[in-house]
Amino acid sequence: MGSIVEPWAIAESGNANANATAKGLSRELRHGRTAHNMSSSSLRKKSDLRLIQKVPCKTLKNILSNLQEVILGTKLTVLFLAIPLAIIAKSYHYGRPLIFGLSLIGLTPLAERVSFLTEQLAFYTGPTVGGLLNATCGNATELIIAILALANNKVAVVKYSLLGSILSNLLLVLGSSLFCGGIANIRREQRFDRKQADVNFFLLLMGLLCHLLPLLLKYAATGEASTSLINKMSLSLSRTSSIVMLIAYIAYLIFQLWTHRQLFEAQEDDYDDAYDDEVTVEETPVIGFWSGFAWLVGMTLVIALLSEYVVATIEDASDSWGLSVSFISIILLPIVGNAAEHAGAIIFAFKNKLDISLGVALGSATQISLFVVPLSVIVAWIMGIKMDLNFNILETSSLALAIIITAFTLQDGTSHYMKGLVLLLCYVIIAACFFVDQIPQNGAIVGVQHRNIAGGGFFST
């Protein structure tokens, strides 16, 4: 078989060409896949099973081929090495910044593999459950990091990393996709379906409202209102808002997977045409249900382990690299966490398939903002940690402008490289802002009142 020239086509091509006879069926199956998955799959390669065929014992052969599919099925395989290295570094007490770096690198291929596994499981569970599974596990890494940071009582890291993930999806992933797509297709008109993008913006704007109100509550406070009263108000508001956000997310899933499927399907038709000329390979699940399930559980555990390292060593890394924790959480963590999707989005933009790129970037941003964030607040509630939706003023404003600029950019359903460039430059400006922001993190604890009023959210625990 050997590796094929355009690897991203392989995992998909079966789907796309879906031997004309089973066209209807395969379309059904594909509903389980989101643009997010499509994009990650661009990094996959066909694994070569020849070596394994020579292994005599059948069980061993099965195990080996299974292993090969899961571990070697991605171009990021080489980064898996970072995982044992991180664990070794941890047990031999190497420098903590080193552990931080290695764990981050190790997380990159894992994020892609989780998306591969959920896709495999979707073959067995049917399209709807599969779609749900994808929607939930799509940003599993972010969710696990958030929950572990919560367990370590690092509320600021949770907020920063989730905010950074939204910003990076909206500005960096989208910006570089539009920019590269615009340069590569400079003479062609680039069109996309704006209805799909719009749905995401309504939800993101709603999320923004939920972040804005607790923030303003603190500014509205007059001198007499005690800090604890304000914190209590902000906390109850945040928890209520979180429940509302989750309701909206469930409605979004229903909208996307049942009632308005056709809105989100447009991209797949597009997709079909693109690969009709590629090899016809029947797409079947390459691993069994239980084996896939076991792998998923195992991977999740490894992600949890690495996330634990990341969360535990972030302050030391910040000290020794001379970067603020906010810069590392807002800029570095998301860049690494989204690397796989990012690469996929750019590749599709190069091929002038903007709908898929947009689906990845916006879908991911919506998922984090309307699912991961409120879930973190509710998990914190269950754990008895006082986490509210009040990101600080600088962060909330960056988010607000990022959403507004992106929404304006995508208003007219066409794209050119200038749009991508402006988004990228906005990301650079926001990154520069958090880079120069050297205001000490723990200042508020010392109890300067107005900082408490403004920044109390982060440190109210």
Next chain:
Amino acid sequence: MAGIVPEQWSAAENGNASMTTKGSSRELRHGRTAHNMSSSSLRKKSDLRVIQKVPYKGLKEFLANLQEVILGTKLAILFPAIPVAIIGTYCGFSQSWIFGLSLLGLTPLAERVSFLTEQLAFYTGPTLGGLLNATCGNATELIIAILALTNNKVAVVKYSLLGSILSNLLLVLGTSLFCGGIANLRREQRFDRKQADVNFFLLLMGLLCHLLPLLFGYVANGETSADLIADMTLNLSRASSIVMLIGYIAYLVFQLWTHRQLFDAQDQEDEYDDDVAEEETAVIGFWSGFAWLVGMTLVIALLSEYVVATIEEASESWGLSVSFISIILLPIVGNAAEHAGAIIFAFKNKLDISLGVALGSATQIGLFVVPLTIIVAWILGIKMDLNFNVLETGSLALSIIITAFTLQDGTSHYMKGLVLLLCYIIIAICFFVDKLPQKQPNAIHLGHQLMNNAVNAIGQGVFSS
């Protein structure tokens, strides 16, 4: 000066339409921006009959040249304000008179600079000409800003640039849409929104650059010294300025090379075909034009110097705050020529040109003049940052967002123009009633002791020098 052409704005333009040289004239026109087209609406055909009678050839050419440059505009009547202002300075006129006269004198100069860059574009070719126009289009604003900087009046720089953006977005655009809407009440008014959109992305990016340094002040807690915050703000502002300039360069590349067709749409209207077919040629030579440009720039610099030096006295004797004068009066006068042009094109239902003028000018100031000023200040060792105050940034943000929404659907009616105009009036009133003393740190008094700390830090930027 008998032969004034009935439709003056067509005089300078109609040459373009000459059928024989359509292709080449279209190429030539790439050097011209909507900005130029609009200014040229104030031009009139000068009548050379009187000069023909002058016997001596060298003198004749010199006089013809002089007439083209000086008398080629309907604003020529304002030129006497320039010598009066200069004489006034030496004869000890009251400072507020000098201020007023200098402002009047700047109005025709702004128009003439745009005429000269257009003339030079005939010699340099379309691309270089486009660049020249893009750079000199707001020369007056740039010169005033740099002179105010050297006089260490950072607040005046910020106010006047902000005012220029506001006036372009709300006043110039508002009156154009309003007048155009009234004049074409029964017709549909359409424009190409793609061109407008590009400007808004850039303006929003500029807004982000203003917003982040502003917010630094609010994030600050008690232990963070004002110094640290001022330092952070300054670093961020300088980095952002470089990013903004990169954005502007990309915008020029986008506009002049890769996506020319987006901005050419406005040229393709056959508006001038019914006018006299006249070959458009340069009316003055390259070196003469260049010399005039240098000379005009020097005069602009001189008048700007007067304006900057006398603004406080004018403010006191007229009872208007410096912020009102810088944000409202300066830009109205500085943009008068473009303003008139934009309205005339709106009357003719050529909204694309009006939009090109107003938005192009706002983008140019927001993404080119502002960061350039920051970098010049950096070179001069002056600590100027991008932190306009909260009132100013808020006005800017709402102006950009309202205008962007107004232009979303590619059509216009007088109501849109009226709303923009009313917004401008509200902002003007806001700065008119704003009597908070300049030297006090800031505009907000929440009566909150600790809030004032933050506020101090914010106000620092404007007055730190």
